[in-house]
Amino acid sequence: MDLFSAQQRYIQYFFDHIDHKKTESIFHELLHTTGTIFFTGLGKSGKIAEKIVQTMISTGTKAMFLDPVGALHGDIGVLQKGDTLIFLSKSGDSKELIDLIQAAKRKGCVKTIAFISNPEGRISQFVDDTVILPLEREICPFNLAPTTSCAVQLIFGDILAMFLMQNKTFAISEYALNHPAGSIGQKIAVKAQDVMLEEEDIPICYPTDRLCDVLVILSDKRCGCLLVVDENKQLLGIFTDGDLRRAIQKDQQKVFQKPMADLMMRSFLFAHPETSARDVLKIMEGNPEKRVMILPILEQGYLKGLVHLHDLVSPFRRQRKKTEVLTL
Secondary structure (H helix, E strand, O other): OHHHHHHHHHHHHHHHHOOHHHHHHHHHHHHOOOOOEEEEOOHHHHHHHHHHHHHHHHOOOOEEEOOHHHHOOOHHHHOOOOOEEEEEEOOOOOHHHHHHHHHHHHHOOOEEEEEEOOOOOHHHHOOOEEEEOOOOOOOOOOOOOOOHHHHHHHHHHHHHHHHHHHHOOOOHHHHHHOOOOOOOHHHHHOEHHHHOEOHHHOOEEOOOOEHHHHHHHHHHHOOOEEEEEOOOOEEEEEEEHHHHHHHHHHHHHHHHHOEHHHHOEOOOOOEOOOOEHHHHHHHHOOOOOOOOOEEEEEEOOEEEEEEEOHHHHOOOHHHHHHHHHHHO
């Protein structure tokens, strides 16, 4: 459909024209905000502002939505020293928002920033700083209904939220704690044995196997690793996708004839089947510079399963499968 192509073009216009230097400056300023980041907006912009706030809250940023009308009738009292108030608006001309900016200024304790799409918007005359969200036009045939402008606001807000999350080294385990009723939060109450891959799903091989003979296992199991075990399933070492790339760079074609005993990493992290999923996450994130994607589950040194990071942050597939079996 032409509308898909049009929207893609309008969104690309935003990416092509956004002021990266200005954006980076604002992002870093918000990163060092000592108080709460408040968002406000009217109509559709207000709904987008609420969504951005919810994303920030769930990813470790102290944020809150401030209804502009309610704020002008007393709610502005929630603003305190060190807070930042962000105004989200397409036109940048809303009287209610301008009135709120002036009221916030009179309190003299907050920084004000505007995210608008209209470079001529009057809001920019009153706030401390402004970021222009470039907008070619709305996808609406009459260029009236807030459509592309809302998409641009949401994209920008999500990027900001992820920037703050990334630079605050927000961990997956913290994300789970912020979602206790969701599929991620529920994993806190379960154990490694509830989410681990088992038996035929585990990519195992033996120390005497040549790399060329086990590459098909590495590919088919799609776990990003091979677990090297002895005849009794005692784990001897791990060989990952990253190890494969490094080995090829070092030895090129010769590496494919080498036994896994020469290629495997003999030092590795692991967890017990009774370890809570929350603690499994902590083990995997122990080194922020080198997070582990897979974790062997051992009992007295013997391989019982394998946990992949995706099974901890995606819908609870493994436990649901076991529950269905028990129900039958």
